[in-house]
Amino acid sequence: MASVAVARGRDPNVWSAYVQGPPIESVRRLHVTPHVVTVLRFQQPCDAEGTKMLGWEGRFEPVACAGKRVLIEPLQVLGPEDRFLLVVRLADGTEVSFTLMGATRKEGEWPDQQVNVFIEPETREALQSQLKEIRQRERLLEEATYRHYKEDxxxxxxxxxxxxxxxxxxxxxxxxxxxxxxxxxxxxxxxxxxxxxxxxxxxxxxxxxxxxxxxxxxxxxxxxxxxxxxxxxxxxxxxxxxxxxxxxxxxxxxxxxxxxxxxxxxxxxxxxxxxxxxxxxxxxxxxxxxxxxxxxxxxxxx
Structure with a gap:
């Protein structure tokens, strides 16, 4: 019971991808939605000339590289069968591939707002990110348990x-x-x-x-x-x-x-x-x- 009830909206959908093995062989899925920018954040700058998406014309804004970030913005709703391959080339020549698909209302398919991509998962930054995610999951679990108790x-x-x-x-x-x-x-x-x-x-x-x-x-x-x-x-x-x-x-x-x-x-x-x-x-x-x-x-x- 509370004097003010706030809907349990989701936090911004930010997650981390830890690439194991050859990056080009490890394809990650991204869920995107019209007129919302999805940001890919890397540990090093990206190469604009080597970063390409197939068949994007008329469906997306041109993919933009901004330092260590890649910006993706659909112009229209993607159908359930639509898939777009994005290959990001980094400054050292490493290529990382992603499959872009439309976001839905199913669990796990919300629009991705930011994805932190770690090519070297054993670096200090990557380990700190993993620790932060573990602590956040623990906090969310504690909040859910407390909320269930109060609302029972x-x-x-x-x-x-x-x-x-x-x-x-x-x-x-x-x-x-x-x-x-x-x-x-x-x-x-x-x-x-x-x-x-x-x-x-x-x-x-x-x-x-x-x-x-x-x-x-x-x-x-x-x-x-x-x-x-x-x-x-x-x-x-x-x-x-x-x-x-x-x-x-x-x-x-x-x-x-x-x-x-x-x-x-x-x-x-x-x-x-x-x-x-x-x-x-x-x-x-x-x-x-x-x-x-x-x-x-x-x-x-x-």
Missing amino acids: TADHALAKLLTTGAINQTSFIERRKRIVKTDDGAEMVVRIFAGKEKAAVLLTVTNRHPSKPWSLAEARLRTTRPGEDPRAPFLFGEARPFALRTDRDEIAPGESGNVAIVVDRSAFKADDGFVKTLALEIYRQDGFLDTYVLLDRRLVRE
Whole structure:
């Protein structure tokens, strides 16, 4: 339970490739996406004349060498069958080959933003990179374990049921429903539920944007003050706890997904009794407010 819930977005997709054996025989896969630059970073400068990609015309910007870096930028979506061979020649004549393919939403096929290529994996820089990656994996594992512990609550279980459409397995009763169209091409069906000592909100988001995915950046739940403008943003209220679940990390263009929030009766408590209204704000991936919902205390049945 937290007063502010932040979507678990991915960190920039940066990884390291450690070349074993003859570099030209060790082909690495790169996943690229339109209008996003993928950077290959080497231990020595690259040779622009010897760095080539086959069949790139009209599909990519010209491959650019910038010191120890190679820059790759697709101009259009690559089909599942598309493969492009890139050969990078370094200053000492070493050649390293890569297969470029389109990024997907499958695990392990996210767009590569930077790849650190180590031709000599036993150098100090390469060993330091490996140590950093090991420590990062340990940190992510600890965070995942802690997050699982904090989110293992009854309210999170209820929110999970809402995202899967199993509303009849809960005590919630739908009270209001409205449709919101955002300035970023998303359409939201907002459903507000009353329940026994709990209230809930279910947002079904359909992404109408032609190319950009939608994802939740942050949700905030705050008290409202008497006389305060009943429109977002709500800056002066106190943060309140809630449980949040989504059925996917991001919603691709043309697809739909669910975001569920469950609020316990205790969130309405104040020093002098109960607050009348709580304000729930939903922020999308670029940090802009997409919509807000006012929750009346009468939604929470005794």
